[in-house]
Amino acid sequence: MSTSGKNPFKIMRQTWNPGGWEIETLAGNRVLKHDDAQMIAFDPAGARDLTMPAPRKGAWFWVFNHANAAEDISVFQANGSTALATISQNESALFFAPADADDDGSTGWSLLAIVAISLS
Numbered sequence: 615m616s617t618s619g620k621n622p623f624k625i626m627r628q629t630w631n632p633g634g635w636e637i638e639t640l641a642g643n644r645v646l647k648h649d650d651a652q653m654i655a656f657d658p659a660g661a662r663d664l665t666m667p668a669p670r671k672g673a674w675f676w677v678f679n680h681a682n683a684a685e686d687i688s689v690f691q692a693n694g695s696t697a698l699a700t701i702s703q704n705e706s707a708l709f710f711a712p713a714d715a716d717d718d719g720s721t722g723w724s725l726l727a728i729v730a731i732s733l734s
Contacts, residue, residue, distance in 0.1 A: 637680065646675060654678070658685045668692045669711035669722030678706040678731060693720035699728060706731050 636651035638644075643663040644656070648670065655678035656662070664677065664687050679687050681703040689698045689707065701707045708726040715722035 648673065650675075652676065655680045656687060657681055658687050661686050662688070664689045665694050666690065666692050666698070666709060666723045668718040668720070669715040670717050671711060671713050671715055674708065674710040676706060676708045677701060679703055680733060691721040691723055696721055698723055699725045701728065704731055704733060705729065 631652065634651050635653045635655075637655045637657075639657040640659055640662050643665070645665045646654075646667050648667050652674060653676045656664070657680050659681075662685070666675070666689065667673075669692065677687065677689065679685070679701040684703050686703075687701040689701065689709070690696060691698060698709065699707050705728055707728045709723050710726055711722050712724060
């Protein structure tokens with residue numbers, strides 16, 4: 615048996631995600647785009663609707679509600695009418711499009727978890 619001489623083992627290195635985190639104050643409802651940061655914090659400045667983009671296999675977003683008052687963010691599928699979750703003040707939610715999602719469909723996003731956050 616011959617070998618290539620290359621090391622068959624790889625050491626995992628830290629992954630960097632430039633532009634992977636954004637903070638935004640909303641002035642109205644918002645539609646996410648795939649070129650938005652994957653982790654995004656919103657100060658909704660009132661109750662707001664957030665619509666996910668058309669799903670892509672393996673895509674994900676982690677949305678944080680950084681409100682300074684009891685303001686909710688209601689999250690909807692790309693069709694704008696199917697509710698996914700309500701993120702209250704000091705909560706975050708992780709959304710993903712699984713491998714069997716229809717790319718560019720009107721639905722396909724799943725809610726993985728709603729997680730409490732602490733603002734400092």
